Amino acid sequence: MIVLWPIAAITFKEGIRDRALYGITLFALSLLGFSLLLSNMAPRDVGKVAVDMALSTISFAGLLLVLFVGINLMAKDLDKRTIYSVLSRPVSRSEYVVGKFFGLCLLIVAVVVFLSIFALLSILMLKLSYPNYFEKFAWSLVILAITFEGAMLILLSAISFFFASLTSTSFVTLVLTVISYLIGNSIRDVKALVESPAAAGIQISPVMVKTVQAAYYLFPNLSLFDVKIQAAHGLPIPLNYILLLLLYFVVYSSLVITLAALIFRRKEFP
Amino acid sequence: MRRLLTAVIFMLLCIAHVVILEKASESRNTLPVVNDTEEMVLPSSVLKISSGEFDSLVSDYLFLKMLVFAGEKTDERGSVIMTDQEWRLFYQTLEASSDLDPYFVDPYFIGNAFLTWDGNMIKEANALLEKGSRHRDWDWSLPFFLGFNHFFFLDDNEKAGTYMMEAARRPGASPSLAGLASKLAFKANRVETSIAFLEEIRNSTEDESLRKLYETRIEALRAILVLEQAVDVYRKKYTKRPLEIGDLITAKIIAEIPVDPYGGRFYIDKSGSIKTTSEKELLPHRR
Incomplete structure (x- = not known):
């Protein structure tokens, strides 16, 4: 643990200094400002649109953070050959991967917390101007949804670490991570669709069904972390679901990071 | 000399840019294009999968798009005038919006308000309300509107009464709903029942322009009642x-x-x- 901390701290500082981060933050803040205007347009469900906008902004900004800052943090060390100087110290390769991952987790948490403050402020402002239009609203659910969103982003960056240890260019990592994100968000619906194709009036070959079922266990199930609709309408989320999801998050990300560390150990640097 | 030449070329390019842009967009208009209102709404399952974690945002977007669309087609009296095709697009988009987030109340409200009075698509409005009432099982207003539609547009007092009882059972429902339900059951004077209904609707409507529409309707019905x-x-x-x-x-x-x-x-x-x-x-x- 003691060896991990310096690497995590350096990764975090490096990420905070990244210019792209300022762009992403600015973009997210202007989206939140826009949300104040857009939510006004809803005749009744102002609260729902406000929560949707706030949570979606955090998701989208977080996604940009993982894809354009997170992946570069790993790739930069390889591109600029700074990895040699890190590995010449008494740090094992697995420790390096895990330390980097923790640094990125810290960065994601910091950015999500920072954006959440403004997101919650935007909701609060609308709630004060339209108190009647927040009938089933609960702050706790909004905060839970943000927490899940953060967990989803960390899971996605774990996947990106896995791809980064497999490939040698950051572009390929980016493409593979984007694909995993898209699959991870739709795999549950697609699985439901191919398992009962009659409902949609389509025909699916058995091979396709098996492929989708395999992908279901292979790719991270990111849509499980999406509770925006529940948060927007104040629908209860059972405690048992929250615990199971946190467990899934810990198990899957540990699995992927362990794999990434194993591969990275055998990797030959140019 | 060279500086002057650069300035002249720059000016010429600017003028050419404006002229060509004008011409290009003019000739673009002559291209065979698909009519705006003929655009199709994607099936909900496709929308759901492709919008990923942003499905509720897409639901908001589709709804707001239709709200603006209906706003553009509203005449000075407040009624929405659309072609059959536009009405279909309006309904299908609201349907898709409510499939993406079935708890979102606004598509049901706006859909009901416009599809019934202006669009004469009672069946479609009721289908939307049924879906909303199923999901928002704490909301009395959706079965209430179903009851109204069955009474006023479909002349089905029995069904209207059932919906009204359902509405009266839900939390926050006005106590007068039970009275309305019994009026329906005993086949009271139709105009009187209509007025009671519309007053209930007006009281639960916050939007000023919609309230005014209902006020006028109530006024007309009161005049008929007096006569x-x-x-x-x-x-x-x-x-x-x-x-x-x-x-x-x-x-x-x-x-x-x-x-x-x-x-x-x-x-x-x-x-x-x-x-x-x-x-x-x-x-x-x-x-």
Whole structure:
């Protein structure tokens, strides 16, 4: 643990200094400002649109953070050959991967917390101007949804670490991570669709069904972390679901990071 | 010299840019294009999968798009005028929006408000409300509107009464709903029941312009109610029915004929019931 901390701290500082981060933050803040205007347009469900906008902004900004800052943090060390100087110290390769991952987790948490403050402020402002239009609203659910969103982003960056240890260019990592994100968000619906194709009036070959079922266990199930609709309408989320999801998050990300560390150990640097 | 040349070339390029842009966009208009309103709405399952974690945002977007669309098609009186095709697009988009987030109340409200009175798509409006009522099982207003539609547009008092009882059972429902339900069950005076319904709707509507629309409707129905009651008095007095509306004044039952807020004129039809020349405004538009 003691060896991990310096690497995590350096990764975090490096990420905070990244210019792209300022762009992403600015973009997210202007989206939140826009949300104040857009939510006004809803005749009744102002609260729902406000929560949707706030949570979606955090998701989208977080996604940009993982894809354009997170992946570069790993790739930069390889591109600029700074990895040699890190590995010449008494740090094992697995420790390096895990330390980097923790640094990125810290960065994601910091950015999500920072954006959440403004997101919650935007909701609060609308709630004060339209108190009647927040009938089933609960702050706790909004905060839970943000927490899940953060967990989803960390899971996605774990996947990106896995791809980064497999490939040698950051572009390929980016493409593979984007694909995993898209699959991870739709795999549950697609699985439901191919398992009962009659409902949609389509025909699916058995091979396709098996492929989708395999992908279901292979790719991270990111849509499980999406509770925006529940948060927007104040629908209860059972405690048992929250615990199971946190467990899934810990198990899957540990699995992927362990794999990434194993591969990275055998990797030959140019 | 060279600087001047650069400036001249720059100026020429600027002028050329403006002229060519103008020409290009002009000739673009002559391209065979798909009519805006012919655009199709993607099936909900495809929308759901492709919008990923942003499905509720897409639901908001589709709804707001239709709200603006209906706003553009609204005449100065507040009724929405659209072609059959546009109405279909309106309904399908709201349906998709409510499939993506079935708890979102606004598509149900706007869909119901416009599809019934202006679009004459009662079946579709009810389908939307049914979906909303199933998901938002704490919300009394959706079964209430279902009850109203069944009573007012479909003439199905029995079903209307069932929906009204359901609405009355849900939290926050006004106590007068139970009274409305019994009015329906005992087949009370139709105009009176309509007024009670519309007053309930008006009281639960926050939007000023919609409230005004309902106010006008209530005013018109109240005028009809006054005349209907006057006709009853006339019948009891003379044991025959009045032939024209002026008879009510000559018999000194009413002092003056109430004004139709829609600008029409009230008359008594062959069956002896009160009608107005502005019926089109009061009743849903028949397309």
